[in-house]
Amino acid sequence: MPISKKDRVLTHPIPPLSTKLTTSQIQREHKKAEKAGTRAPVKANGLPVKAAKPMVQCKYCRKELDKTNIAILKNHAESHADKGWTPQKCWPEEFPA
Numbered sequence: 001m002p003i004s005k006k007d008r009v010l011t012h013p014i015p016p017l018s019t020k021l022t023t024s025q026i027q028r029e030h031k032k033a034e035k036a037g038t039r040a041p042v043k044a045n046g047l048p049v050k051a052a053k054p055m056v057q058c059k060y061c062r063k064e065l066d067k068t069n070i071a072i073l074k075n076h077a078e079s080h081a082d083k084g085w086t087p088q089k090c091w092p093e094e095f096p097a
Contacts, residue, residue, distance in 0.1 A: 053066050053067070053068060054066075054067040054068065055067060056073070056091055056093070056094060058076065058077075058080075058090045058091070059085075059089060059090050059091070059092070060080050060083070060085045060089070060090055061080070063076070067094065070094070073087060073090075073091060073094060073095075074087050076090070077090045077091075
């Protein structure tokens with residue numbers, strides 16, 4: 001006959017899933033971290049804020065594009081190729097001659 005749930009004996013206690021901190025405890029931790037200079041910026045929902053990607057502006061049309069994505073920069077410069085604008089003219093710092 002199977003053992004009922006009431007008759008089962010746990011060999012070890014089940015630990016709590018998480019310990020809930022009060023608002024004042026969280027604020028104290030934030031103040032300590034700010035004084036120490038170790039607090040990372042977070043959104044209201046608690047997720048960390050990502051750093052903004054560096055942007056660069058096209059010299060011809062003034063459109064801002066992601067500086068780290070070279071393929072997009074080259075593709076954008078090709079749209080100005082019929083007017084004589086090469087990637088070197090659009091972004092002289094990223095594509096030195």
